Amino acid sequence: MNDSKVNGVRKDLDMSADEMYWRIRIFDSLSYPSVIISPDKTLVGANKKFYETFNLSFKEIFGKKCYHTFLYKDTPCKSDQCTISKVIKDKKSHRFTVKHHYRWEERVFSPVFDENGDVAYVIGSMRDITRTKSLESQLHGAKEFISRVIYSSASAIVAADRQGNINLMNSVAKELFGDYNGGEGKIKHTEQLYRPGKAKEIMRMLRDEKIGGKGKLLIPRINIVNASGEEIEVEMSAAIIYDEKGNESATMAIYNDLKDKIRVETELKLTQEQLAQSEKMASMGQLAAGVAHEINNPLTGVLFYASLLLERDDIDKSMRQDLGCILEDANRCREIVKSLLVYSRSAGTLKEIVQLNEILEQSLTLIRDQKKFRNIEVKKNLSEDMMLINADTNKLNQALINLVINAADAMDGTGTITLTTYKNKVQKKVFLEVRDTGKGILYKDLSKIFDPFFTTKEVGKSTGLGLSIVYGIIEEHGAKISVKKTGSKGTTFIVEFPMYVASEKIPFLCNS
Numbered sequence: 001m002n003d004s005k006v007n008g009v010r011k012d013l014d015m016s017a018d019e020m021y022w023r024i025r026i027f028d029s030l031s032y033p034s035v036i037i038s039p040d041k042t043l044v045g046a047n048k049k050f051y052e053t054f055n056l057s058f059k060e061i062f063g064k065k066c067y068h069t070f071l072y073k074d075t076p077c078k079s080d081q082c083t084i085s086k087v088i089k090d091k092k093s094h095r096f097t098v099k100h101h102y103r104w105e106e107r108v109f110s111p112v113f114d115e116n117g118d119v120a121y122v123i124g125s126m127r128d129i130t131r132t133k134s135l136e137s138q139l140h141g142a143k144e145f146i147s148r149v150i151y152s153s154a155s156a157i158v159a160a161d162r163q164g165n166i167n168l169m170n171s172v173a174k175e176l177f178g179d180y181n182g183g184e185g186k187i188k189h190t191e192q193l194y195r196p197g198k199a200k201e202i203m204r205m206l207r208d209e210k211i212g213g214k215g216k217l218l219i220p221r222i223n224i225v226n227a228s229g230e231e232i233e234v235e236m237s238a239a240i241i242y243d244e245k246g247n248e249s250a251t252m253a254i255y256n257d258l259k260d261k262i263r264v265e266t267e268l269k270l271t272q273e274q275l276a277q278s279e280k281m282a283s284m285g286q287l288a289a290g291v292a293h294e295i296n297n298p299l300t301g302v303l304f305y306a307s308l309l310l311e312r313d314d315i316d317k318s319m320r321q322d323l324g325c326i327l328e329d330a331n332r333c334r335e336i337v338k339s340l341l342v343y344s345r346s347a348g349t350l351k352e353i354v355q356l357n358e359i360l361e362q363s364l365t366l367i368r369d370q371k372k373f374r375n376i377e378v379k380k381n382l383s384e385d386m387m388l389i390n391a392d393t394n395k396l397n398q399a400l401i402n403l404v405i406n407a408a409d410a411m412d413g414t415g416t417i418t419l420t421t422y423k424n425k426v427q428k429k430v431f432l433e434v435r436d437t438g439k440g441i442l443y444k445d446l447s448k449i450f451d452p453f454f455t456t457k458e459v460g461k462s463t464g465l466g467l468s469i470v471y472g473i474i475e476e477h478g479a480k481i482s483v484k485k486t487g488s489k490g491t492t493f494i495v496e497f498p499m500y501v502a503s504e505k506i507p508f509l510c511n512s
Contacts, residue, residue: 033050156170360421
């Protein structure tokens with residue numbers, strides 16, 4: 001190790017070699033490209049991730065100003081706009097987002113204090129958020145898509161205000177009910193859509209929580225009245241739309257002519273659920289990356305000082321055991337941070353063509369907690385066909401192990417887990433089903449089981465990340481996971497993978 005510099009960071013004269021060694025190692029272990037900036041805004045060093053990401057050396061960055069690296073320009077910022085100056089003045093972290101060519105980056109600057117509590121240096125980190133920005137754009141497109149779905153739906157959709165005045169009818173509804181032209185035709189109010197008194201009856205049923213739940217109503221058969229006074233038998237699904245305070249703001253109804261019943265209602269609902277889940281995962285991606293950055297700072301100190309204490313000769317055995325426990329728990333926290341980063345898609349993905357059955361068998365051998373499966377029988381109904389998929393073996397193992405352990409937890413240590421694989425050549429899909437014999441999932445929890453940190457277990461028994469990590473990995477593989485069936489006799493999860501076809505060119509290496 002060089003006496004004056006280590007990895008591009010100057011060594012203080014009163015700092016021991018061991019202390020300098022640990023500081024450099026911890027700085028190099030940070031997840032994002034990071035640099036050390038002096039108060040005069042000069043770069044004095046960087047971590048290993050920075051050099052690897054930008055293919056630079058210490059000599060190429062040392063002495064350059066921060067705006068060269070962080071803003072890609074040759075002139076300094078105005079004093080009132082300089083983030084470094086804000087950090088030094090406020091003695092707290094600041095961040096901003098910048099776009100360079102096709103790449104979006106978030107810049108986080110945090111103070112490093114000296115023994116007097118003054119800012120001696122500023123540490124700046126770069127996080128690539130291009131994928132998150134892209135996802136936000138996709139979400140915006142998805143919302144526009146839902147609007148187009150409503151107006152191009154094969155089902156009739158009608159929306160009205162609190163007074164029953166109709167303010168939306170898609171083209172199918174106009175055709176079904178007849179004379180309606182933006183409120184200028186004969187039909188202007190919901191009471192005109194039904195027999196006399198029926199509209200008020202429907203509103204009473206909508207507000208009755210004992211009938212379909214609060215604000216929801218499904219009527220398999222009902223007669224509506226068109227502009228010509230003709231009655232048409234339809235299936236109707238209605239709902240009250242509430243504002244953020246829980247007050248009624250509007251109503252909507254979807255009608256399907258029973259002589260030509262349409263499937264759009266289910267498809268629309270599925271699209272909305274997928275959009276909601278995508279929004280949650282996008283938000284979780286930002287949260288996970290932020291949490292990783294904020295936790296790494298204090299975690300770095302814990303690991304550093306605990307490691308230094310372990311190297312001392314005057315520490316007795318009992319204290320060494322305590323320090324070992326501290327290091328073990330700190331490293332466990334680091335693993336949790338790595339798990340959270342699944343959402344931000346910051347880790348690379350190495351995919352290859354694999355046989356699903358082989359991955360499944362491998363996953364079962366990797367399960368460490370054998371006590372959990374002492375009274376559990378694992379049945380395998382694996383197809384004899386070749387079911388090739390394009391997958392990252394390590395990540396898929398993690399997802400499958402979590403699914404099996406989740407099934408075991410659902411049975412309280414006793415029962416049967418059945419693993420079934422099969423494929424559909426026409427659809428070019430490969431399927432995996434994981435069925436347990438537990439108590440099933442409550443209906444009210446079905447929409448939340450893939451949410452990060454959601455758990456029905458006691459506090460401290462689970463982080464609630466298992467199924468949400470599974471969801472993230474499965475989505476990353478272009479696959480889908482859902483609950484096929486649940487009830488008092490157990491739950492069946494189904495995973496649907498795209499089948500690899502030899503004639504299709506699929507890249508073996510994917511960086512995502």
